[in-house]
Amino acid sequence: MLAVIAALIRGQGQWDRLSWQIWAHLSTISIALLLTPVMLWRKRGDRLHRRMGWVWSLAMVVSALISFDIRQVNAGGFSFIHMLSILTLVLVPLLIWEARRHKIGAHRSAVRGLITGALLVAGFLTFPFNRLLGAWLFG
Numbered sequence: 001m002l003a004v005i006a007a008l009i010r011g012q013g014q015w016d017r018l019s020w021q022i023w024a025h026l027s028t029i030s031i032a033l034l035l036t037p038v039m040l041w042r043k044r045g046d047r048l049h050r051r052m053g054w055v056w057s058l059a060m061v062v063s064a065l066i067s068f069d070i071r072q073v074n075a076g077g078f079s080f081i082h083m084l085s086i087l088t089l090v091l092v093p094l095l096i097w098e099a100r101r102h103k104i105g106a107h108r109s110a111v112r113g114l115i116t117g118a119l120l121v122a123g124f125l126t127f128p129f130n131r132l133l134g135a136w137l138f139g
Contacts, residue, residue: 003127003137011136022132028063032056032106033123036115038106045104053099057092060118064088081122088118 004026008015035056064085069076095110111112127134 004030004033004123004133007127007133007137008121010139011132014136018132019070020107021066025063025070027065028059028066029119029123031059032063035059036119045093050099054095057096060114061092064092064118066092081125084118084122088114 004128008026035052043049047121057115064066067082067085068078071079091110091114095107095114098110100103125131
């Protein structure tokens with residue numbers, strides 16, 4: 001999250017060039033990134049955890065859906081990161097389903113998969129390969 005903030009600060013002069021989709025994607029993914037450690041470090045299964053889980057899930061789904069309209073690399077085509085968006089759209093309903101069925105182990109596995117794939121791997125891949133945040137952070 002700190003790298004995203006640093007990149008945004010460094011790229012402040014070019015903010016007017018960003019589409020609403022990029023701003024919406026950055027906003028929704030930031031919500032998920034901020035909620036993730038809070039939800040993992042505090043008590044699980046209580047009312048607050050469930051409410052934060054709904055917000056987190058909504059942020060992840062909206063972020064994944066918006067990502068399909070962000071295609072500034074690959075000559076306007078889809079990239080590897082879009083496969084992680086598909087994974088998100090499959091795993092979020094699964095993790096909700098598993099939580100509602102009280103299948104805690106399966107819920108935990110789906111959450112770990114999303115955190116690893118959709119947040120960590122996708123987040124890492126936003127910085128190299130001539131992507132916007134990487135250009136702002138390192139350029």
